[in-house]
Amino acid sequence: MVRRSVRTASVVLACAAAMSAAGTTTAMAQTPARGTACTTSQTIRITGLSFQPPAVYPGQSSEATATVLNCTGQQQQAGAQWMGRWIGSSPGIPAGCPVIDPVILQVNLAPHAQGSSSIGYLVPSSCTASALVVTVEIIQNGAIIAERSATLVIK
DSSP, X not given: OOOOEEOSSEEEEEOTTSOEEEEEEEEOOSOOOTTOOOOTTOSEEEEEEEEESXXXXXXXXXXXXXXXEEOSSSOEEXXXXXXXXXXXXXXXXXXXXXXXXXXXEEEEEOTTOEEEEEEEEEOOXXXXXXXXXEEEEEEETTEEEEEEEEEEEEO
């Protein structure tokens, strides 16, 4: 697995079969998220991960957004590693779907602040997958401290 650090506010990937992805990471206001509790051992917690729109046809794109919370009273920096996997009727990558390389976007959070990291996925018109499962891992000091997955339905 190849890991790349991305220091810009956005990143664009071009994959072989016209697959593209755009990502951003945003630190939001220093307001604690309501209804989100942290355990005493957590530094950063993923409070949500979703696609907008949640379902697309081949040839369309969707944006995955992870919402994260700094559980501490100190500034936190971490990486949000995005990984995608096509789902089809048989094992392996479905016909017409490109390999998706992992991408790391930096996340900077003020004390007790909520922020987000987003990345866009285009489903090539030739892709025969029925879904795209995206996983985001929050990495800090070389360790995965939080992880969540979401599924994009392909109509």
